[in-house]
Structure formats: structure tokens, C-alpha cells
Amino acid sequence: MINLNLYGWNEELNQSKQESIYKALFHGRISIVHRTCYEVIAEDGTFQCELTGNLMFGKSNFDLPCVGDWVIFQQFDHNKGIILDLLPRHHVLYRRKSGSVSEKQAIASHVDKAFIVQSLDDNFNLRRMERFMVQVVQEGIQPVLILNKADLDYDRAFIEEEIRQKAHQLPVFFTSIHQPETILQVRNTIAEGETVVFVGSSGVGKSSLVNSLCGKPVLLTGEISTSTGKGKHTSTRREMVIMEGAGIIIDTPGVREFGLAVDDPASLTEMLDLSGYAELCRFKNCTHTNEPGCAVLEALDTGSLPQTVYDNYIKLQKEAWHFYTSEHEKRKRDKSFSRILEEVKKRKPRL
Numbered sequence: 248m249i250n251l252n253l254y255g256w257n258e259e260l261n262q263s264k265q266e267s268i269y270k271a272l273f274h275g276r277i278s279i280v281h282r283t284c285y286e287v288i289a290e291d292g293t294f295q296c297e298l299t300g301n302l303m304f305g306k307s308n309f310d311l312p313c314v315g316d317w318v319i320f321q322q323f324d325h326n327k328g329i330i331l332d333l334l335p336r337h338h339v340l341y342r343r344k345s346g347s348v349s350e351k352q353a354i355a356s357h358v359d360k361a362f363i364v365q366s367l368d369d370n371f372n373l374r375r376m377e378r379f380m381v382q383v384v385q386e387g388i389q390p391v392l393i394l395n396k397a398d399l400d401y402d403r404a405f406i407e408e409e410i411r412q413k414a415h416q417l418p419v420f421f422t423s424i425h426q427p428e429t430i431l432q433v434r435n436t437i438a439e440g441e442t443v444v445f446v447g448s449s450g451v452g453k454s455s456l457v458n459s460l461c462g463k464p465v466l467l468t469g470e471i472s473t474s475t476g477k478g479k480h481t482s483t484r485r486e487m488v489i490m491e492g493a494g495i496i497i498d499t500p501g502v503r504e505f506g507l508a509v510d511d512p513a514s515l516t517e518m519l520d521l522s523g524y525a526e527l528c529r530f531k532n533c534t535h536t537n538e539p540g541c542a543v544l545e546a547l548d549t550g551s552l553p554q555t556v557y558d559n560y561i562k563l564q565k566e567a568w569h570f571y572t573s574e575h576e577k578r579k580r581d582k583s584f585s586r587i588l589e590e591v592k593k594r595k596p597r598l
């Protein structure tokens with residue numbers, strides 16, 4: 248018998264289950280998605296499940312279950328099932344599907360904290376960190392910065408100076424899988440039943456960290472490729488694992504570029520340290536690009552706002568607006584399409 252409280256099951260989820268017409272069936276949490284096959288952890292063990300047609304058709308991609316989702320399923324055989332219902336999601340980590348402008352993809356759900364992992368070699372990049380931060384904060388997920396491979400040679404003074412401006416926004420940890428005490432520090436911040444997702448570029452050590460946190464190898468890690476000295480891309484599927492006596496970890500595969508899927512582009516100034524200036528702009532709806540009396544541009548001119556911070560803001564802002572507007576266009580189109588379908592249905596067949 249598996250205690251699902253350790254996997255994050257709680258009273259709130261139980262309440263939403265009671266509202267489902269399938270409340271008499273089993274519930275469980277998705278730990279791996281493999282194309283159309285979902286591995287579900289339930290009280291009676293692990294089940295290989297498929298989706299019922301209702302959950303599959305007429306749904307956007309991001310409505311499909313993802314790792315971390317709680318579902319209700321009908322068991323058949325001893326370890327198989329059909330997923331009939333998806334409990335309401337909260338704190339979902341989305342990203343824009345690569346190669347698309349407006350299609351978002353759910354990566355993990357019911358997430359409490361996001362560990363944004365960078366390695367202390369040439370991967371360290373605050374602007375890239377901001378990209379992840381913007382996305383997770385949007386969903387009410389708490390960001391944490393993990394600077395890994397602290398055993399390597401790096402300029403600690405430089406890094407500390409760089410992250411000083413960020414330290415008030417998110418906790419920062421220096422870790423190394425070769426220094427157990429640094430792993431323990433991170434582990435102590437994860438409470439029982441809490442869900443943590445790992446995000447970051449390929450090769451920064453996400454899977455290695457997960458293994459170290461669990462105290463045993465639970466995920467495959469990339470071997471060093473001798474030619475480049477970098478880890479090979481390994482994770483092709485997402486996995487959820489549990490740490491004994493602590494929370495739940497979801498590892499995500501490293502992606503070359505993590506595309507923003509934010510619904511509130513206006514929130515960017517706050518997260519990117521521009522709000523202090525933006526409040527002083529003459530116009531309330533200032534875009535900080537060419538307006539007179541723009542305090543952001545002024546700060547840029549006097550040098551108190553670094554050009555790199557501003558450039559990143561403009562880049563993310565553009566991307567967010569692009570996503571936001573095309574998503575709205577698409578919704579409008581979908582709506583009128585479903586209206587046409589309704590009309591078609593209403594029409595009586597002529598005999």
C-alpha cells in the first residue's frame with residue numbers, strides 16, 4: 248500500500264475528487280508520460296494507463312495530462328487502467344512548444360518550487376535564469392536558483408556580485424554532487440509532500456542532482472563525452488521520483504531554448520527589476536521603448552540600469568506579447584469554429 252500523502256495528496260485534492268462523477272474509482276498521480284501511455288502511482292501500486300476518448304479529443308495539447316497531474320482511473324487487469332478524469336490543476340509549469348509562437352505545453356503540474364539549475368562553468372547566465380523565473384512566478388511557483396558544479400574552478404567573487412541583485416527575489420544555493428553537505432542543504436528546504444521541479448539547460452546536472460538528493464541512482468545521467476567534455480543529452484522523458492522523508496521531484500529534459508508562455512506580459516517589469524523605474528514613467532502604460540518622460544530609458548542613459556538587463560527585458564517582452572496576442576487570436580478562432588459546429592449540430596437532417 249502506497250501512502251499518497253507522501254506524493255502530495257491532500258484535503259483540497261480530495262475535495263475536488265468528490266466533485267467528480269468518477270469519485271468512486273481510484274486516484275493517482277502521473278509519474279511518467281510516454282506518448283499516449285501514462286504511468287500512474289496509486290495506493291495499490293503503479294499502473295500503466297491510457298486516456299479515455301473524452302479527455303483526448305477536442306482538447307488543446309496543453310490540456311492533456313502531464314507529469315504531476317492527479318487523475319481518476321478505472322483499473323483493469325492487475326496493473327492497467329483507463330484515465331477517466333483529470334483533477335483541476337494548479338501551479339502548472341508551461342513552456343512554449345519549440346518552433347511555435349502560441350502553442351503552450353504543460354510540463355509539470357501541482358508544483359510548489361522550481362529549481363532553476365545552472366552550472367558554474369560557461370552555462371551561468373542570469374538572463375537565461377530570468378526567462379525561467381518569469382515563467383514559474385507566473386504560475387505561483389516559487390523559484391530557487393541552484394548553481395551546480397561548485398567543485399569546478401570558477402570566479403566566486405564575480406558570480407556573487409552578479410547574483411547580488413537577484414538574491415532578494417529568490418534563494419540561491421551553490422551545489423556539487425561531489426560535496427554531500429551542499430546537497431543536504433538543498434534537501435532540507437524540501438518538505439514532505441512538496442513538489443519540486445528541476446529546469447535548466449542540458450548537461451547542467453539536473454538528473455545528477457536528483458540522484459544525489461535521493462541518495463541513490465533513480466535517473467539516468469549523461470556520461471561525459473570525451474570530445475567536448477560536456478554531458479550528453481540523456482533525458483528523453485520526464486520523471487517524478489520521491490525522496491524518502493522529503494518531497495517529490497520532477498526532472499525535466501534540458502531544452503536548448505525555453506520559450507515563454509505567459510498570459511500577463513505586463514508583469515515582466517516587476518520580475519526583471521525594472522518596476523522601480525517603471526513606476527516613475529510619465530505615462531502609466533509606458534512601453535519603455537520611446538516615450539518622453541520614460542524613467543526606464545533615463546536610467547539606461549545614466550547607466551544605473553545595465554544595457555543587458557534592459558535588452559533582455561525587451562526580448563522577453565516581445566516574446567510574451569507575441570505569445571499572448573496569437574493565443575488570443577487562436578482562442579477567438581476556436582470559438583467561432585465551435586459556434587459553426589453548434590450551428591451544424593442544430594440543423595435538422597433533411598430527409
Ligand SMILES: Nc1nc2c(ncn2[C@@H]2O[C@H](COP(=O)(O)OP(=O)(O)OP(=O)(O)O)[C@@H](O)[C@H]2O)c(=O)[nH]1
Nearest residue numbers: 396423424449450451452453454455469478482501
Ligand atoms: N564536476 C561536476 N560534474 C557534475 C556535477 N553534477 C553533474 N555533473 C556532470 O555533468 C554531466 C551532466 O549531468 P546530467 O545530470 O546528465 O545533466 P542534466 O542536466 O540532467 O542533462 P539533461 O538530462 O541533458 O537535461 C554528467 O557527466 C555529470 O556527471 C557536479 O556537481 N560537478
Ligand SMILES: [Zn+2]
Nearest residue numbers: 528533535541
Ligand atoms: Zn517607461
